[in-house]
Amino acid sequence: MKTASFLAEYPSAYAAAQAIGPMVDVHPESLRQWILKAQTSPGKPVAAAKTAEQLELEQLRRENREFKQANEIPTLASALFARELDPRHR
Secondary structure (H helix, E strand, C coil), X not given: CCHHHHHHHCCCHHHHHHHHXXXXXXXXXXXXXXXXXXXXXXXXXXXXXXXXXXXXXHHHHHHHHHHHHHHHHHHHHHHXXXXXXXXXXX
């Protein structure tokens, strides 16, 4: 499943399940349980240590996602106020 590749972008299994669950049409709690089970299964190969470059990339992706979310609020607000001030919509 592709979920494993997205786990590094989230601070916890819960956060990953909340974000990914709706995209794959699976209840987030079910997905979280599957993630935790897969992480603790005895046959799972041990992941190699992450390089500094991988850690930096994860941090930059996380920051980028936060900036996009923060930028979305003023964009939506400006569109709302622009519509309210437009004399054609009164």
